[in-house]
Amino acid sequence: MEPKYNQVKNSIRSKILQGYFKPHEKIGSESELMQSYEVSRHTVRKAIDDLVNEGWIYKKQGAGTFCAERSVSSDAVSNGTKNIAVITTYFSDYIFPTIIRGIEGYLSANGYQMTVFSTNNDPDLERKYLETVLSGQFDGLIIEPTKSALPNPNINYYLNIERLGIPYVMINAYYEELEPVHLIMNDAEGGRIATRQVIDEGHKQILGFFKNDDIQGIKRMKGFIKAHRESGLQITPQNIVTYTTETRKKDPVERLKEKMKVRHERPTAIVCYNDQLAVILLDVLRDLNLSIPGDVSVIGFDDSFLSVASEVKLTTVKHPKERMGVDAAKLIDQLIREKEDPTVSKKASSIVYEPELVVRNSTKDLKIKEVN
């Protein structure tokens, strides 16, 4: 277990980072801290000494302990190199390395250093990395919000980042209430054109799998529903399968197996939240001795390397990936320059990428077959 003084220390540090204490605001007396944390005076003193040594707080003889002034960019500026923090949900797999490569390429060519953190889509880890950013070593932040479809638990951290004047941009999704500069796909339109592809090929029973703790999933599902409606095709309710970060490895596979067991009104097409899920579901279909696209058509999303990795080349929706990374880096660079030099013309504004369908051979045109 963590020593008690460390728990007290981390709690006070966390309150400073969240903005509970502002510079030169008094942090309760020793007795008050002893009471509120239910620890001994010795423990409180040890925590305070550490925080003083690390520059988080300072003591004034006879007056008590106060929150220190932290100047964010001074460290970073001192050696002339600017540091950008990049926080994504995932790091080393799927489309994330490509996005990060885009960011990295632009930043390093323009004299920035970059540090990448990944939250594994866990809000607690996001908080930890936001604390790191708030601790003052970074000049800017590029962040993909974690579990963006759920209420933002870290809003105070974001507001504190703004208060400290650290520019940030959000990628792939953003919290509406913060109205940050953002770079996103038009995911609803992506979901719509993917679904239209199989509807236009004559499919009537279409399964849709959507992750519903990220905004992208909600929007792609919206497009799925919209495509049905505009085609006058009634949605079979059980054909929409939602899953979360936690259930993503289990639920979609089980639900697909279940759906394919029943011969009556068996789906002939599947629209997937992303390519990553699509290749998992391809395996399930193969295990069931179903051919793609002969028996079942499958559409991915993102046009990642996975869409051409298997012997079935996936029809999918193009995600800007590397271009989004480059644009995010350009935007953060622009925001930093606007902040440092008020004469720089203000041109940092959000970008919405329109989706494009990449047609390969994972879907089958049922209307052509009928003609033969």
Place this chain on the structure above:
Amino acid sequence: MEPKYNQVKNSIRSKILQGYFKPHEKIGSESELMQSYEVSRHTVRKAIDDLVNEGWIYKKQGAGTFCAERSVSSDAVSNGTKNIAVITTYFSDYIFPTIIRGIEGYLSANGYQMTVFSTNNDPDLERKYLETVLSGQFDGLIIEPTKSALPNPNINYYLNIERLGIPYVMINAYYEELEPVHLIMNDAEGGRIATRQVIDEGHKQILGFFKNDDIQGIKRMKGFIKAHRESGLQITPQNIVTYTTETRKKDPVERLKEKMKVRHERPTAIVCYNDQLAVILLDVLRDLNLSIPGDVSVIGFDDSFLSVASEVKLTTVKHPKERMGVDAAKLIDQLIREKEDPTVSKKASSIVYEPELVVRNSTKDLKIKEVN
């Protein structure tokens, strides 16, 4: 504990209502059901017999058990009176009776019967009532979604309601992916004008309390942030307090006490998610011997009876309440007529009410004091 056969029965019934089984689709064999529910043949038979008796499923000799065809409006139409289900989050308190009164007035004047359910903002209860609607006694549904800021766990039920051709409208909030006909306030604008009121009166430290499991809370918070930004006033991050349905009685009170303890940068104004919270916080302030608006200005939201119930008359934002109820009833009536008679001109469309500030005397103009 619920008898096993009842658990099996409810599970199958629930699957029918969610659309897992469609009319005339086979419900697995006795052996399959025994296996998947891990119960005896006796239990499966008892569950099936009950479901057959209640008209949910039917048996065909030698072929198995099938989902029955349920015709939704036949029962309702038979006696000439149409039934509308109204599902709200709360029922007998706050602004809900007024909204329901508006609905009731219009519906009864137009020959409808109305049944009201309240979910207590619990998604499980919402599911239960949606099942009731799906079981076929209703011609239309007026619903306020439960915990609308969280991913919709009951989307299959809504889609099944659409498939059965039951018109529905959503009030106060709506799920974007469903794009339903809806009646809502412009909550972001409401949050903005409430906050502007105290900013324009010279307040700099403004506490905002927002419920973040309903979309209204997220939007009002968005307006709070926007008002600060457009006034060039930096938000103190810890001045935004979010809470949920579960923590609403405890968190805001504790956080307010905490904030008021520190004299340094004590908030001079409070913007509340709604009047209900405002009157609770008024009590806390009085207990702390703070006068309203002398020491602290307080703004409510909704212009409910509570805003004038205490001796402090609250400045607040007008919610359409009864008018929203009347309009919702008109819309559902219109949708039902459009459905029954294709020659009726299609004019049912969503309504967004623009907010209006009702200025009473719960805020203090700090600029006037400075002049004196």
